[in-house]
Amino acid sequence: MSEAVTLRCNVNGSDVDREVDARLLLVEFVxxxxxxxxxxxxxxTGDCGACTLLLDGAVVKSCLVLALSAEERAVVTIEGSNNLAEIQAAFVAENGFQCGYCTTGMILTAAELLRKSPHPSDMEIRHALVGNLCRCTGYDAIIAAIHRAAERRGAVGYAVGSRQ
Ligand code: FES
Ligand code: FES
Known part of the structure; x- marks a missing residue:
């Protein structure tokens, strides 16, 4: 039996207040x-990373958590942050996508990585992407795109998705 509850959170910079089923997943909510x-x-099942978004600035697989996990927290999706534009541009410049199905998750994972490590090594990038599968690109172009984004942004970093 479903139970309606009120969920209050911030999504892409806007406060949101909705009645939801307590069993609703975060990916279904967004x-x-x-x-x-x-x-x-x-x-x-938490394996592909296509549903990746940022919850208080940290990547989360939104198919694995309830929408209520976002209560009083900040959610960022790819639609929501101008801070992601430079990473998106780097993916375009390096042909870091083909079908694009994985790309939103890749970019949000890259955003978290670059916030923590403004100039990551190849190995750091590969490690960060371990939860994001791409069946098209072979990953080299994605890694190149993340390096390009790091060079473009420098030490400023990518502070997205947290309430500061
Ligand atoms: S849909 Fe969430 S990890 Fe695949
Ligand atoms: S670009 Fe097609 S799955 Fe990654």
Missing amino acids: RDVLGLKATRVGCH
Whole structure:
């Protein structure tokens, strides 16, 4: 039996207040309740990373957590932050995507990595991407895109998704 609860959080800089089913997943909340369809669903089992978004600045697989996990927290999807534009531009410049299904998760994972490590090594990038699968690119172009984004942004970093 479903139970309706009130969820209050901040999504992409705007406060949100919605009645939701207590069992609703976070990915269902952003896609089906808020209409933010760029967060994708691939596996629903936590394996592919297509549903990756930022919760208080940290990557989370939104198919694995309840929407209520976002209560009084900040959610960032790919639609939500101008701070991600430079990473997106780097992916375009390096052809870091083909079908694009993995790309939103890749970019948000890159944003968290570059916030923590403004000039990551190849190995750091590969390690960061371990939870994001891409069946198209072979990863080299994605790694090049993240290096390019790091060079473009320098020490300023990518502070997205947390309430500061
Ligand atoms: S849909 Fe969430 S990890 Fe694949
Ligand atoms: S670009 Fe197609 S899955 Fe990554």
